[in-house]
Amino acid sequence: MENSIGPDHVYELVTVKEPTISPDGSSVVFTRGWVEKDSLKSHSQLMITATGFSEIPSPFTSGPKDSNPTYSPDGKFIAFIRPDENEIRQIWLISTMGGEAQRLSSFSYGVQEMIWSPDATQIVVVSDVAEDESDGQEFTKDASKVRVVKNIRYREDGLGWRGSLYRQIFVLDVSSxxxxQVTFAKGDHWSPSWSPDGTRIAFVSDMENDRDIEDSNAAYVISSEGSEPEKWSHGLITVERPVWSPCGNKIAVFGSQDPKADVWSQGWIYVLQVDHLPSRVTDDSIKPQAGYSGAASSATRIIWNKDDNLFMVADAQSKSYVYKLSLRNGSAERVVGGREEWSAISFTPDADKACSVVSTDSSPSDIAVVDLMSGEVEILTNYNRVYLEKHKPASVERFISKGNGLNIDCRLYIPPDFDSSASYPLVLTIHGGPHSAYYDDFSPTQQVLATNGYLVLAVNPRGSSTYGLDFMKSVQEDWGGEDFRDIMAAVELVSSRSYVDEQRLGITGYSYGGYMTAWAVGQDDRFNAAVVGAPCIDLTSMYGTSDIGVSFGEIEWGGTRQQGLDGYLKHSPITYADRVNTPVLLLHGEQDLRCPISQSEQYFVALRRARVHAEFVRFPECSHGFLRSGPVDMRREYFSRMLDWFNRYL
Incomplete structure (x- = not known):
């Protein structure tokens, strides 16, 4: 289709992320990222723009790999991340008046998080520290270079070999x-937060739990000079993003008391106080954006103002909002949102303004400033306007399907030149997770397919997050059950429309979406083509090879492999490989530790042995998350092969 959004969008679209707003709310600094087409290298630099003046953002640093800016509390400096000569992430400092940036840190394993102290004289930093060989896994000292593993959690997707590395917390003096180093326990420590007077630091750690088996953690407080950590979150299973009250005697966190519902899938807001049990102040009608397990930098910020109001980004029914939560009367008010996705938010100290990344179904990302009192929004960027004018995105229809008495949220992506009197192929897309959701944001998979002439169906079946605790947990120990029936009910509903060609149906998904794609073609012959991305196929082997096989798998699949073997086999797509009649394309990163490539290897052999037409594409040097942040040429290749497969068979 002429001027469609094709695989080359990975070169064409500009990304904006990591905004930070000045203390007085007058300016915003953010990271702008783009791809240099000739070299296929990704670049990023810091940009600055004023608020309230419709000013075009100006370059603030030269790049080429600058990121993660944050204003100092006095507004005089920007701290940011820039790789050193060994490509290790370090903290650099630049005056808000401009000039040359100065390197501030020299951490051996780089910087993962950094937060300014209230007086702007110190920065709390999260960085890896290697323990002694006896404390974990290490290279042996002899010439054989073997690696000895003693713990289950010795690798992590996207990071690779962790060995005896633990995330620890440091306090860095800005002047010198x-x-x-202020934490030392075995375990990861992250998400630090300064007390208002700068004497204490709250943080999250998994140091006390059986971290090999459980994905649990707790909130702790230590002196900023170092002391024995004091646990504040007694009774909570998982927590994220601690923030202090203005008076410094309480902490608010994203948290969960449910061992089968972590804070990243369905969290609540709790208020913590030393020697008190946590007090929950929200219900499950909203889900605070808590990021991903162990990756606090992916979480959105939260702030507690002098009027005992909390401001945060949270999701409800697959829509995102900026919320104002009153701790005095328990009310939760939507300040803005509902038609776009809000994320990566930064607040002024008095919480009268915030800046955030916003995405819509027709625009990938922009920086917005919102007045938290009035809800008025100002969009500060528009880098992709020209491209999107020439490559018109698909429109989106949101509708409800019925699944065993439940409302199932669906979205249909419609080609730009849609003609209701014509006939179109339909591709079903399935999200990962399973505790994730499709939002009102820009989805490259849906846009590439829809603007190339396909109707694209996106369903949030049972198991999806943002719809409440019971809805989210209902898929546990039932993968391929009610979730599959919810999805197929939506397919049947859309297929009944006159412009849908039921003889040209495709299906695709990534991660859990890849699982469900493989599951579907083993249960139903109606699909004419399937593209299976980075799936889990055999739950029995996934349990022992994935970096989250134990902690995640025991909750989702019904206990250990030995305890739940019958269920593992029953719910594994590979069990039904001999039933598949649909042509299958497998796409998988070779460095995937979340859903290891051995899952696709097994499925490919099973399909070919059953005489099913299948192809298997391996992506070198690509982890599970490579479609978001992997090599640009590999991302383009993924979309290109997906589109070619559907063009061939549909």
Missing amino acids: GGTN
Whole structure:
């Protein structure tokens, strides 16, 4: 289709992320990312723009790999991340008046998080520290270079071999560059937060749990000079993003008390106080954006103002909003949102303004400033306007399908030149997770397919997040059950429309979506083509090879492999490979530790042995998350092969 959004969009679209707003709310600094077409290298630099003046953002640093800016509390400096000569992420400092940036840190394993102290004299930093060989896994000292594994959690997708590395917390002095390590326990420590007077640091750690088996953690408080950590979150299973009250005697966190519902899938807001049990202040009608397990930098910020209001980004029914939560009367008010996705938010100290990344179904990302009192929004960027004018995105229809008495949220992506009197192929797309959701944001998979002439169906079946605790947990120990029936009910509903060609149906998904794609073609012959991305196929082997096979798998699949073997086999797509009649394309990153490539290897052999037409494409040096942040040429290749497969068979 002429001027469609094709695989080359990975070169063409500009990304904006990581905004930080000045203390007085007058300016915003953010990261702009783009791809240099000739070299296929990704670049990023910091941009600055004023608020309230419709100003075109100006370059603030030269790049080429600058990111993660944050204003100092006095507004005089920007701290940001820039790789050193060894490509290790370090903190650099630049005056808000401009000039040359100065390197501030020299961490051996780089910087993962950084937060300014209230007086702007120190920065709390999260960085890896290697323990002694006896404390974990290490290279042996002999010439054989073997690696000895003693713990289950010795690798992590996207990071690779972790060995005896643990995330620890440091305090860095801005004037001298000196550092002081303040946490030392075995375990990861992250999400630090300064107390208002700068004497204490709250943080999250998994140091006390059986971290090999459980994905649980707790909130702790230590002196900023270092002390024995004091646990504040007694009774909570998982927590994220601690923030102090203005008076410094309480902490608010995203948290969960449910061992089968972590804070990243369905969390609540809790208020913590030393020697008190946590007090929950929200219900499950909203889900705070808590990021991903162990990756606090992916979480959105939260702030507690002098009027005892909390401001945060949270989701409800697959829509995102900026919320104002009153701790005095328990009310939760939507400040803005509902038609776009809000994320990566930064607040002024008095919480009268915020800046955030916003995405719509027709625009990938922009920086917006919102007045938290009036809800008025100002869009500060528009980098992709020209491209999107020439390559018109698909429109989106949102509708409800019925699944065993439940409302199932669906979205149909419609080609730009849609003609209701014509006939169109339909491709079903399935999200990952399973505790995730499709939002009102820009989805490359849906847009590439829809603007190339396909109707594209996106369903949030049972198991999806943002619809409440019971809805989210209903898929546990039932993968391929009610979730599959919800999805197929939506397919049947859309297929009944006159412009849908039921003889040209495709299906695709990634991760859990890849699982469900493989499951579907083993249960139903109606699909004419399937593209299976980075799936889990055999739950029995997934349990022992995935970096989250134990902690995640035991909750989702029904206990250990030995305890739940019958269920593992029953719910594994590979069990039904001999029933498949649909042509299958497998796409998988070779460095995937979340859903290891051995899952696709097994499925490919099973399909070919059953005389099913299948192809298997391996993506070198690509982890599970490579479609978001992997090599640009590999991302383009993924979309290109997906589109070619559907063009061939549909």
